Amino acid sequence: MTRCPVQLTRRHLLAGIGAAAVGPAAAIRAQPQNPQTLALDATPAPLLLGPDRGETAVWSLRTGGSSKTPRFRQDATIDLTLHNGLPAPLVLNWHGIDGVPSIEPLTARRPASPGETDRYSLPLRQAGTFLCDGRLLGDGLAQSSPAQALIVEERTPVEVERDEVMLIEDWRLDVEGLPIAPGASGKKVGAPLYLVNGKPSLDLTLRTNERLRLRFINACQRNAIALGIQNLDVRVLAIDSQPAEPFLARNGRLVLAPGSRIDAVIDATIPAGTTSTITLHDGGSPREIVQLHVSADKPLRPAPLPTPAPLPSENLPTRLDLKTALRVDMPLASSVGTPTSWGPPPHFSTGLTPAFRAKRGRTVVLTLTNPAATPMVFHLHGHHFRLLDRLDDGWKPFWLDTLLVDAGQTQRVAFAAEVVGPWLVETMAVEWSARRQVRWFAVE
Structure with missing residues (x-):
């Protein structure tokens, strides 16, 4: 067909x-x-x-x-x-x-x-x-x-x-x-x-x-x-x-x-x-x-190969505990840099207040709200997250580290805070003139 x-x-x-x-x-x-x-x-x-x-x-x-x-x-x-x-x-x-x-x-x-x-x-x-x-x-x-x-x-x-x-x-x-x-x-x-x-x-x-x-x-x-x-x-x-x-x-x-x-x-x-x-x-x-x-050459094999098996996944949990999760509201920065908790990377310092602190092993749920009139990209460093369903009762069957959030839209993502350290989060508008903005969080 x-x-x-x-x-x-x-x-x-x-x-x-x-x-x-x-x-x-x-x-x-x-x-x-x-x-x-x-x-x-x-x-x-x-x-x-x-x-x-x-x-x-x-x-x-x-x-x-x-x-x-x-x-x-x-x-x-x-x-x-x-x-x-x-x-x-x-x-x-x-x-x-x-x-x-x-x-x-x-x-x-x-x-x-x-x-x-x-x-x-x-x-x-x-x-x-x-x-x-x-x-x-x-x-x-x-x-x-x-x-x-x-x-x-x-x-x-x-x-x-x-x-x-x-x-x-x-x-x-x-x-x-x-x-x-x-x-x-x-x-x-x-x-x-x-x-x-x-x-x-x-x-x-x-x-x-x-x-x-x-x-x-x-x-x-x-x-x-x-x-x-x-x-x-x-x-x-x-x-x-x-x-x-x-x-x-x-x-x-x-x-x-x-x-x-x-x-x-x-x-x-x-x-x-x-x-x-x-x-x-x-x-x-x-x-x-x-x-x-x-090409018009002889087929490589008589029929296509069968459906491939899933690739092995070894470093992510099979389940996330949403009931006891740390829940954090994280409005994304607009193209002009508001809200003020986000800032340009050249001015970044861990002396700034982190977006949140999480105990090692705890699930974190981020509520990503885009207040801008332009779609925004969100990127989480050092971790992969699940995109949650609208009713917060499940998640999509794949992991992401980058997500597009439409103008005026809210998305919720969840991840396991497994490794101690300071980590960045990034956001930017999908427009050439927009500036990249960063914050940080701590796993303790």
């Missing part, structure tokens, strides 16, 4: 994020010796922002002088080195790595000054698709701050022929055609330009009944996006670096808030010689970003 192309509006984007949640993937394989190392260089690098533009020097995060995606095995511990070759302070902000207070930006890791190097140990206890970026201090700078994916592979590999990362970024140019950072800069910017793995579009060729794992990452600075995958079943395996009970994406649609990640598998079941398109929607004009071509 042929599906019609998905047409998504801004309203669809918001609803989808609340409900759901390319060339060959390059790998830097972890070597069997101990310790394992990962060197990240924040440095200007040339990038082609479109077919009708020349190369532009943009700020980037590179591994060993390249843009390849680092890959390691679960249970590895990495000696990580970050060298800041940019003309601004930089601190890495990790998405998806739970319970490691020593890597927490601003509370444990101070920003690296230009020319400085930061070193620390990074334990990889959970497999998944992770993201790190340098955007906590990036508002209003000369350029957009960089992002980089990191893949931690399962102990037992998932049965797929190919495993592809799709890191999607947005860029805005000023009136002179130069990239500009988000935040209240006062400069006029053009429409967003989207790149996938540093390219305007990607092409993949598959054989009939080949299985493909796609790791989608919304590394956009501010934009929520939806991806419509034409004429193919899309089965979600994980959201925000944590396994989900495998389920089919409705109408082949995936919706991601800024910073969100979704792992999915696709079987090449359309007729040989045909093409499926992955289309990006942001509430404006749709953009075709990936072509999946099924």
